[in-house]
Amino acid sequence: MTSDALNARQIHLVAPKNNGKKITPQQVLGEVLKYLLLIILSVTYLLPLYWMAISGLKTESQVFRIPPVWWPDPARWVNYIEAWQVDNFNLYLFNTVVRYAIPFVFGVLISNTLVAYSFGRLRWPGRDALFAVCLTTLMIPAQVTMVPLFIIFKWLGWVNSYKPLIIPAYFANAYWIFMLRQFFRTIPDELSDAARIDGADEFQTLWHIILPLVKPALAVVGLFSFMDAWNNYMGPLIYINQSNLYPLSLGLASLSASLSQVGIKGLAYPYLMAVSTLVTLPIIIIFFFTQRTFIEGIALTGLKG
Amino acid sequence: MILGLKKKIRQMSNTERRQLFLGLLFASPWILGFLGWTVYPMVSSIYFSFTRYDLLRPPVFIGFQNYREIFFSDPRIGTVVKNTLFYVFLSVPLSTLTALLVASLLNTRIIGRPFFRAIFFFPAIVPITVVAMMWGYLLNPQYGAINALLKPLNMPIIPFLSKPELAKPTLIMINMWASGYAMVLFLASLQDVPRELYEAAIVDGAGPIAKFWYITVPMISPVVLFNLVTGFIWAFQDFSLPWLLTGGGPNQATEFYALHLFRNAFRFLRMGKASAMAWLMFLVIVGFTFILFRTSARWVYYGSGDQKK
Numbered sequence: 001m002t003s004d005a006l007n008a009r010q011i012h013l014v015a016p017k018n019n020g021k022k023i024t025p026q027q028v029l030g031e032v033l034k035y036l037l038l039i040i041l042s043v044t045y046l047l048p049l050y051w052m053a054i055s056g057l058k059t060e061s062q063v064f065r066i067p068p069v070w071w072p073d074p075a076r077w078v079n080y081i082e083a084w085q086v087d088n089f090n091l092y093l094f095n096t097v098v099r100y101a102i103p104f105v106f107g108v109l110i111s112n113t114l115v116a117y118s119f120g121r122l123r124w125p126g127r128d129a130l131f132a133v134c135l136t137t138l139m140i141p142a143q144v145t146m147v148p149l150f151i152i153f154k155w156l157g158w159v160n161s162y163k164p165l166i167i168p169a170y171f172a173n174a175y176w177i178f179m180l181r182q183f184f185r186t187i188p189d190e191l192s193d194a195a196r197i198d199g200a201d202e203f204q205t206l207w208h209i210i211l212p213l214v215k216p217a218l219a220v221v222g223l224f225s226f227m228d229a230w231n232n233y234m235g236p237l238i239y240i241n242q243s244n245l246y247p248l249s250l251g252l253a254s255l256s257a258s259l260s261q262v263g264i265k266g267l268a269y270p271y272l273m274a275v276s277t278l279v280t281l282p283i284i285i286i287f288f289f290t291q292r293t294f295i296e297g298i299a300l301t302g303l304k305g
Numbered sequence: 306m307i308l309g310l311k312k313k314i315r316q317m318s319n320t321e322r323r324q325l326f327l328g329l330l331f332a333s334p335w336i337l338g339f340l341g342w343t344v345y346p347m348v349s350s351i352y353f354s355f356t357r358y359d360l361l362r363p364p365v366f367i368g369f370q371n372y373r374e375i376f377f378s379d380p381r382i383g384t385v386v387k388n389t390l391f392y393v394f395l396s397v398p399l400s401t402l403t404a405l406l407v408a409s410l411l412n413t414r415i416i417g418r419p420f421f422r423a424i425f426f427f428p429a430i431v432p433i434t435v436v437a438m439m440w441g442y443l444l445n446p447q448y449g450a451i452n453a454l455l456k457p458l459n460m461p462i463i464p465f466l467s468k469p470e471l472a473k474p475t476l477i478m479i480n481m482w483a484s485g486y487a488m489v490l491f492l493a494s495l496q497d498v499p500r501e502l503y504e505a506a507i508v509d510g511a512g513p514i515a516k517f518w519y520i521t522v523p524m525i526s527p528v529v530l531f532n533l534v535t536g537f538i539w540a541f542q543d544f545s546l547p548w549l550l551t552g553g554g555p556n557q558a559t560e561f562y563a564l565h566l567f568r569n570a571f572r573f574l575r576m577g578k579a580s581a582m583a584w585l586m587f588l589v590i591v592g593f594t595f596i597l598f599r600t601s602a603r604w605v606y607y608g609s610g611d612q613k614k
Contacts, residue, residue, distance in 0.1 A: 034413060041407070042424045045482065049431070051450045052439045068453040111334040124328030125313075125321065134335060137343055139594055141542040143566055143583040147576050148346035148353060154360065171338025202327055231432040233545045238571060249434040253549060256438055269442055276435045283430055291423050298486060299493035 049280070056080060056274030060266050076270065083271035084278065087258075091244065092251035100162045100236075100247055101229035107169035108176055108225040109218060115172040116180035117206050121192060131181075137174045142234075150238060164239045165232070169225070176221055182300050183217035184210065220297030223290060227283060248279050354581035359574040371581040381557065381565060388473065389541070389562040396477045397536040400484040404532065407484075408491035409517075422492065429485030437549035440479055441466070469558035472551055476559060479546065487532040494528040495521065523606040530601050534594055541590055562586060 055063075057075040084090070118124075119131045153164040187210060195205040211218070233249040240246060243254065252275055259268040287294060314322065329336070354371055356364035375382055407425050411418055428436075443449050444465040452462050465475040502520045511519065522529075544563040547553065553560035553568075566586070570579035 034410070034415065038410065038415065038421055041410075042421060045424055045428060047450070048439050048443055048482075049427075051443055052435075055442065064448065066453060067456065068448070068450055111338075114331045114333075115335040118328050118331030122324065122328045122331060124324045125317075126325070127328055127332075130332065130336075134339070137339065139538060139590060140343065140347070141538070141583070141586055141590055143542055143563060143579075144350060144587045145343060145346040147570050147579050147583060148349045149342065150570070151349075151353075151360070151576065152346065168338065168342050170334065171342060172335035173338075174335075177335060202331070227430060231430075231434075233433050233549070249432060252434045252438065256441075269448065272438055273442065276438045280431055280435050283432065284427075287423070287427065287430060291419070295422065295426065295489050298489045 052273045052280075053277045056083070056270055056277050058270045063267070063269055079267065079270045080274045080278065082267075083274040086271055086275075087251060087255050088244075089248070089251055089275065089278075092246050092248045095162075095245055096230060096247040096249075099245070100165060101226050103162070103166045104169050104229045105222050105225045107166060108173070109222055111170050111172040112176040112180050112221065113206070113211070113218070116177050116184055117202075117210065119177060120181035120184035121187075121189075121210065122202070134174045134177060138178075146238070153239065159239055160242050160245060162240075162245075165229075165235045176225070179297070179300060180214070180217055180221060183214050187213050216293060217297075219290070220293055223286065223294065224297065227286070230283065252276060252279055350580045350583060353577050354584055356577045358576040360576060361574075364577065367577070371578045372585075374578060375581060375585065381560065384557050385560050385562055385565045388558065388560060392473055392476065392543075392559075392561060393537060393540045395473075396480050397533060397540050399477060400480050401487055401529070401532050401536055403481040404484040404487035405491050405529075408488045408495055409521075411488075411492055412495040422489070426485035426489055428483040431483070433545045434549060436479065436483065437546060441550055444475065466551055467555050469556045472555060472558040476547060476550070479550075480540075487536065490528050490532060491525065494525045498524040526605040527607060530597065530605050534597055537593060537597070538590055541586060541593075 054070065054072055056079055057072045057077060058069060058079070059072070059074070059076045062069040062072050119127060119134070149164070150159075153159060156163075158164050158167075191209055191213075192205050195209045200208065231249065232247070233253070236247050236250050240250060246254065252272075255275060256272055259272055314325070317325070353364060355366055355368060357367050357370075358364035411422055411425070415421070431439075443451050446452055446462050446464045446467065451465070455463065463471065465471050498521060502524070503516055506516050506520055542563050543561065544567060547559045547561055548564055548567070551559040553564050562582070563586075566579050566582045569575045569582065
């Protein structure tokens, strides 16, 4: 920080005292209003999630009580277990994580690291033009390629498998490339030059010099892509129509459909909200522990966009 | 052109040729993916848009018939386009504005900023299926929490999702609730605005509104543009939430372009018409992005160099 900036800051901090003013009632009122607004907004933002979680605990009679029950007492904890077993959610969880998310995240990490390294740290003729083309693909709506890709994947016999959702991830994607490239460019060139002078080839430079330095970036990409797989609804909706292959997103949607067929009876809503809460829970846990990494990662995608 | 490239490559020095080879080698996953999952599908999508194709029988070339149908004889298309424009042009500015206001509030001197930031961001990463289930229940006229909260205030029951005039605004409200990504980007750029600028403005006697309008807005205008462009591209193709929450209803009030396209492709197996619809959508998005970027020269301020306005 330059000394000018430091001075400016000090002046800012000292200025009120120098003016000899005390804190005015207006300032106090302003502060109170500000925190009041923050708290009201926070409650509004969290209320839907709170409602979901506690609705999962309600007994039959509590569901229909008016005014509604905001604190179920007694709480029916067993809803969470029963609801999970109404349909085969253990299988859906397995499908989501093992069949889909893990191979997907793996592909995203490998392919985008290589490509971002090429666009961000190698110098070669045509690089910038190609990178510009890469960025314009962000504008292409999924719908344009959706139909022909479906035709291709059907022809390949990949419908009712996770291949249409996983295999393309091994071929990189402009969004992740852009994000990783932003990180890669923060590393000084001298580091990789030194490695090259020592006789390292590009793969070795990437593996031994760059990757250890961008671990947080890889964590961000891994995290984001995992959540993409966990949350994806439209992809599975197109490609997966056997219920034994459903991911959680389709499982939850089909639970909702089957419960509403029975009618709004008994424990339908508590069950639905219980499963919804359980599907959200891993996201809450991941976010809670990685909040900083997460938000800094997003902030980076917008820089000089 | 290929001959020209060959010539160019021949003229290169050995090092240059090696660099080109390495660059292409590392970029090859994307290059192959771009050709296989983007260029080829897009080109074949043009072809399909001129055919009748139901996946069971081979495609039949029918000229401009799909396009003619979309423009002139699809009975739903008028409603669909109106719905989509209403949705896109209200949802994106309102969500962006919400995000900016929340970010500005978080950018004031407050205790516990990371905590509040986490709360306002979180809705953006709740799985979309859950968002639909949760709001569907919350907004339920009989058993939902929101109508129950309104009841003691002697308000009539609001059928958020079952009344055609209310369905689109309700979806927009949910999008505003989930505008956390834009909020985080705004907050990051607000924190990058140099303090000295505000100090100088205070010395010049600027009040809070003048400071916001003459310093904050120009300084964060690149992020405004970024959020608007990504927001519009995303909103045009938004599918999951309306599909899950309203399924296009009530009375087609939320039948958006992306839903109509999906229905044609995967419910009516009209791959040709869906391809034509997709291409028209792509052209609209490209045109729209182009206009935004062209006008952006007038209102986006990129730090260095002379200020354009």
